[in-house]
Amino acid sequence: MFENVSRRQFVTGSAAAALALGLVGCGGNGGGDSAGGGDASGAIKVGIMGPHTGDNSSYGLACLNGAQLYFKQLNADGGINGKQIEPVVYDEKGDATEAVNAYNRLVQEDGVTGIVGDVTTGPTIAVAKASVADNMPCVTPSATAADVVTYGENYFRACVTDPEQGRVMANFAAEQGYKNVATLYLNGSDYSEGVNEAFCEEAEALGITITAQESYAEGDVDFNSQLTNIIGTNPDAILVPNYYQDDGMIVNQARGQGYDKVFLGVDGWSGIYGGSENYADAANLHDCYYCCAFSSSNESETATKFVEDYEAEYSETPTNFCALGYDAAMVLAGGLTAAEEAGLEPGSEDYKQAVIDGIADGTVEGVTGSIAYEGTGDPVKSSLIISFNEDGSEYTFEVLDV
């Protein structure tokens, strides 16, 4: 009977069908409003958001895995106050607009009581601004920009900021007695520039001379000219505050030029050796130190147990971001426990405030160290200095307490 359908009629038909589907989709959105707090089924709804596709997906997925692992374990232990945690997961593709939409949807349509997210800085700032009006308790595993926690008292982070890492490394350099330090950072990256700036400031205050500050552009693979300049100033150490792909190339090229002194790094170094790929030769990684919240080499009890559990669940070694996702979930759960113990109605304003107060006042023994908040959304926590064995494996050089 469809033999005589012309193309025009087909197009009209399919357009109508598409429109109808779209309308049905929109109509469907309106249906979930009554879910507020998810208390009817006795479960507590918690949102997890992050970039699960696109350029930053490796961080987003790592945080997601960590957070989901924690909630799974918590549910297996009987949940909070006998209630199971029900995570709702949304992808925001690393885009601020999508992140705001995902946030609004979590709050308005799914009725979550707390959110683990967002993961990267830009989208997190957008979410933080939107969340102030709702007083929605949020814990970001990994957004390091200072702004994130300044909009309202409802936003917390599980990691330390970029500048804080720079200061930690400057103190470490002073402690090790380095007199002259050069830096090589990625131009146009807030992470790399932020660490570099704070490091230089703190180092100069501590009496260290910054001999050179070289930069390179996104996508560069040849760092020899910058390294020649740097090595010409004869530094005791070089700070390379970037992500592991670049760090690996820089270390290899510098060793190739005959530089055999110290490299300093920050948590972007995590995964430089022994992960999915080896970005630097094991022989070149001597005298490299970086600060990090978590390392699978850490021998503390909680960290070892986390590594075992994570490997059993996902059959891969957890990264720094997995641990931060796990801890962010733990921080949020701590707040939820406080609110549940007070016997408040999920979804009410008092409940949200109780969660926020619970997070602010509580101390959580996370896998990345003990996390406490002293009146701000920034955690006060210990950090690890990681170095490398001759075979490239990591070991914990030092634990810096607060």
Added chain:
Amino acid sequence: MSEKRPIISMGGRGPASGGARRTLPMPARYAINAVVVLVLLILGELMIDGGAINRYQSTVLEQVGIYIILAVSLNIATGYLGQLPLGHAGFMSMGAYGCSIFIIRVSEALGVGARDFVTGTPMALVVVVAGLIVGGLCAAVAGIIIGIPALRLKGDYLAIITLAFAEIIRVVMLNIDDVLGFELTGGAAGLTGIPGFSSFLLVFGCVAVVCFLIHTMMKSRHGRAILAIRDNEIAAEATGVNTTYYKTLAFVVSAFFAGVAGGLYAGCVGVLQPAVFGFMKSIEILVMVVLGGMGSMLGSAISATVLTILPEALRAFSEYRMIAYAVVLIIVMIFRPQGLLGSYDFSLSRIIERVMNRDFPWSKKDAAPAADVAEGKEVSADAER
């Protein structure tokens, strides 16, 4: 250009269709459209206030409005002027940064707090409107700088040069702080502290104003000249149209409205990072225009709406939604390469006139002469594309 008869029918009155056809006077047409727009705006606002539309949906609606402005403004350069610029995101970012920096600085100087923007005090409203205009002007200046050299080129070459200019804008946004030595755009970390001034009323008020301005421009002498250049540049030049001037004009107007949309975007999201305004953003906007039909404002608006809502409506199937999005594009391009609506444009007054003349599609035979003239003209305009 002293010719009074339209070169291409944009709908409505065929002058030669005889005295029997009843028409609406122009003031009545404008009044009817203005009333309809006002009613829709008030209805939307009431639904948001009443809670029938929750904040998630109204935020998505705001984004729909912003994309409508972007698509409709790009439509001037692609659909009406017939060029292929790939740098619309560059103008959007100029407007976004210009508008937000202006608003941040001025509200500081005048002591307007972030709360005032949310509640909408008159002072804040003035600052926002001024900010949007400043954003538009920033983008328009960029449009002039880019347009004058770029519009000497055609087709692929123009596409590539506009693409390059948009990248230049993005890289300038990224690095200008280091050059100036003080904080302006915030570099890679992004510009923060932008008050959330975008609301449903503001965004859709802007949509209405932008659509009205573009519509009247296209119906004026200047719009006709732009259409003439699209249809045949040599012929247009031979009849005395200053092609360089009109090409630049169309380009700059397109940039101006993109800047306004950028300002609204900044107020909606609250943080600007140069990375957002990359090449893919330009492509996204171009896809909306091409999908809706180049040269059709209604088409641009509809496809901007559908393509903004579709990924949200499919959020539940997050892994598959990008595939669905792509499949929709492929199907439309195979079965309707001229876009969903071709170059058809919607006119409420035309429909009212048809009703007044009892000239319905199903009663075609009875009202043959008058209808055929109007119909025939549109079809020919459609076929030319």
